[in-house]
Structure formats: C-alpha cells, structure tokens
Amino acid sequence: MAGAVEIRPLARDDDRGGFSCGHPDLDRFFEHYAGQNQFKLHLAVTYVAVVEGRIVGFATVAPASVERAAVPSARLRKRLPSYPLPVLRLARLGVDTRAQGLGIGRALLRHVLALAVHQRDRLGCVGVVTDAKPDAVAFYEGLGFAPLEGVREGLLVSEPLPMFLGIETIAAAVEP
Numbered sequence: 499m500a501g502a503v504e505i506r507p508l509a510r511d512d513d514r515g516g517f518s519c520g521h522p523d524l525d526r527f528f529e530h531y532a533g534q535n536q537f538k539l540h541l542a543v544t545y546v547a548v549v550e551g552r553i554v555g556f557a558t559v560a561p562a563s564v565e566r567a568a569v570p571s572a573r574l575r576k577r578l579p580s581y582p583l584p585v586l587r588l589a590r591l592g593v594d595t596r597a598q599g600l601g602i603g604r605a606l607l608r609h610v611l612a613l614a615v616h617q618r619d620r621l622g623c624v625g626v627v628t629d630a631k632p633d634a635v636a637f638y639e640g641l642g643f644a645p646l647e648g649v650r651e652g653l654l655v656s657e658p659l660p661m662f663l664g665i666e667t668i669a670a671a672v673e674p
C-alpha cells in the first residue's frame with residue numbers, strides 16, 4: 499500500500515474530519531489546529547499522506563533547536579559548538595487506525611527525514627527531534643532515534659520521551 503501513497507503539504511480545503519489515529523489529542527490537533535497553525539500563525543507545516551483521495555496520515559514539522567549537551571552521541575557532541583543547534587522538530591505524527599501497519603508511518607517519517615536534509619542544505623540542521631509517546635518509542639527506536647541526553651530523569655512513564663536522530667544517519671538513509 500505504501501507504494502500508492504502521496505505525501506504533500508496540507509491544503510486549506512482538505513477534509514480533516516473523520517481522521518482517527520487512536521490518540522484523541524492528535525486527532526483534535528489535526529482537525530482543529532493543524533490548519534490555523536500552518537495558514538494563519540505560521541508555526542508549523544503539516545504533511546499529509548493520501549491514498550485514493552483519503553487522508554490516512556499526517557506529520558507536522560517545525561524548525562527548532564537543541565542544546566549540545568542534549569545530543570545523544572558523545573562523538574557528535576565533541577564536534578559541535580555550545581550554542582543552540584538547529585534541528586527539525588517532528589511535532590506530531592499520526593496514521594489512521596484503518597491504515598496502521600501498512601508502511602504509512604514509515605513513509606511519512608522518510609519524507610520528514612528528506613525535509614531535514616533539505617533544511618541542512620539551505621538553513622542548517624544537525625538532526626530531527628521528536629517527543630515520542632510511550633507506545634511509539636519502539637517505533638522511533640526502530641528507525642534509529644535515541645533519547646536526548648538527560649531527559650529521562652524526572653519524566654513520568656506516561657510522558658513523551660524527547661528523541662533525536664543525527665543528520666549524518668538521516669542523510670545515509672535518504673540520499674541515493
């Protein structure tokens with residue numbers, strides 16, 4: 499099914515009702531806030547995965563920064579300066595329950611990783627960060643993400659875990 503997926507920016511007239519990924523907060527965000535955040539407030543851009551004219555998934559991204567101390571690779575930390583570092587934040591990701599397990603999440607992630615490489619070349623970008631919901635941590639780990647340094651302390655098990663994937667790993671995955 500992933501072969502027939504089109505991934506494109508959200509359009510103003512996209513029908514966002516009826517989408518359900520199993521997390522009401524994500525569904526509410528997609529239906530009520532993704533549009534205004536993109537078209538009115540310019541806080542973020544949402545990309546949608548479309549199959550046969552129906553939106554089956556979305557990923558919302560925005561530029562962000564991380565501190566060097568939080569980068570989860572000692573080798574990388576050594577090479578980076580100690581001011582806030584540019585990253586691409588994957589702010590939200592959801593796949594409709596009827597389309598989960600078919601490669602849509604992976605396809606959206608791949609699109610986001612390609613955007614990070616685009617950002618690297620035009621604006622600077624050392625990696626992608628995301629706040630992984632507890633039941634999605636394994637999904638991100640499977641794609642190579644690691645928890646940001648020093649963030650587990652003080653986190654409740656039910657809270658999202660901030661995770662990071664470095665730009666070199668990303669480029670190796672998405673560049674031909």
Ligand SMILES: CC(C)(COP(=O)(O)OP(=O)(O)OC[C@H]1O[C@@H](n2cnc3c(N)ncnc32)[C@H](O)[C@@H]1OP(=O)(O)O)[C@@H](O)C(=O)NCCC(=O)NCCS
Nearest residue numbers: 519591592593598599600601602603604630631634636637
């Ligand atoms: C997590 C989510 C985005 C994954 O999307 P998906 O389209 O179902 O995932 P895919 O079919 O692309 O799966 C890609 C790989 O991740 C694995 N995977 C999917 N969901 C997983 C999970 N929750 N935990 C561990 N692995 C997972 C798949 O088995 C697959 O691995 P494989 O290629 O080795 O077989 C989707 O299940 C979802 O929307 N969940 C609810 C909302 C959510 O948790 N969003 C993330 C918020 S941070």
